[in-house]
Amino acid sequence: MNPMRRRLLAWVAITSSSILSCNLYADDTESHAANTKPASVVQPGAKLKMIGESYKFTEGPTADNDGNVYFTDQPNDRIVRYDAKSGELADWLSPCGRSNGLFFVAPNQLIACADANNEMWSINLNDKSHMVLVDSVDGRRFGGPNDCWVDTDGTIYFTDPLYKRPYWKHTIPSDNPRGVYRLSPDGKLSQVVDDLVQPNGIIGDSENRQLWIADIGDKKTYRYDIAEDGSLTNRKLFCDMGSDGMALDQERNLYLTGGAGVTVFDEKGNKLETIAVPKGWTANVTFGGEGHRELFITAKEAVYTIPTRVSGLR
Structure with missing residues (x-):
């Protein structure tokens, strides 16, 4: 060759x-x-556990530093406390302004979306007294503050959709603007979002300066950057799902709620899993318990817990 x-x-x-x-x-x-x-995100072998069902519609869970959870039973005008050590549930405050979303601010303050008179409250955990922080914008009532998140400097961000309540003795026009507002520590109110159909769930990451807002009316959740002056910039579509309430864990996974249960997305907006909740509607979610490694879920007349392998973002 x-x-x-x-x-x-x-x-x-x-x-x-x-x-x-x-x-x-x-x-x-x-x-x-x-x-x-x-x-x-769930601990291996862990199962969903119902810990109470004597309610009408549960909402707004938030946990204190010890992992005790406060949540609302809005139609019954009460805030209920879950003791993380004993697992016991007990009425904590009633009446409570028909509070909806809550957020714990250390060491002894609850911020509450008090829906009875369309107000934002600050509740003292020690004596259970409250102070109205704000009740209107530009001379008109809010549509009904729904959910809130508090930054480390005390700035409050809250959503204001409109869900007309049968117990209102006042009238809110159907064309009342929907919006998201920022209440600074010195009491200055400003609107930071005005272009959502029905803003609802809200949660923030103070370390990375980001805020997530769900537009449940348009089945979308957006992520914003929090600018130095507290305004919101660089809006990005996070996922094609709205949410009634939401939570973040230490890995920056986002937990959204709705008809299927609790749906978890990673920090890039990829769906990871859905934790099924057999109630037809899951309203809200937070992390509580020891080390904040217990997912606490409000779903219609019931509340559930399930252990997680990752703790909630503090």
Whole structure:
């Protein structure tokens, strides 16, 4: 055989072998990647546990530093406390302004969306007294503050949709503007979002300066950057799902609520899993218990818990 031809055939054989090896390696890598799923946020083997069902419609859970959870039973005008150590539930405050969303501010303050008179409250945990922080904007009543988040400097962000209540003795026009507001520590109120159909759930990350707001009326959740002056910038669509309430964990996974239960998304907006809740509607969620590693879920007349492998964002 011609020496040149022999060298050419040898080169072809080596090249073909290399290409085949690369393809096999690529196929194996792709197969491995396809079969690798993120770890569940739920502790291995953990099951959903109903801890109470004597309510009419549960909402607004928030946890204190010890993991005790405060939540609302809005139609019955009461705030209920879940003791993290004993697991006992007991009425804590009634009446409570028909509070909806709550947020704990250390060491002894609850911020409450008090829906009876369309107000934002500050409730003292020690003596249970309250102070009205704000009740109107530009001379008109709010539509009904619904959910809130408090930044580390005490700035309050809250959503103001409109869900007409049968217990209102006043009238809120159907065309009342829907919005998201910022209440600064010195009491200055400003509107930070005005272009959502029905803003509802809200949660923030004070360390990374980000805020998530659910537009439940448009089945969307958006992520915003919190600017130095407290305004919201760089709106980005996070996922095509709205939410009644929401929570964040230490891995920056976002927990949204609705008809299926609690749906979890990673920090990039990829759906990880859904924790099914058998009540037809899950209203809100937070982290409580020891180390804040217990997901606390409000769902219509019931409340549930389930242990998680990752703690809630504090």
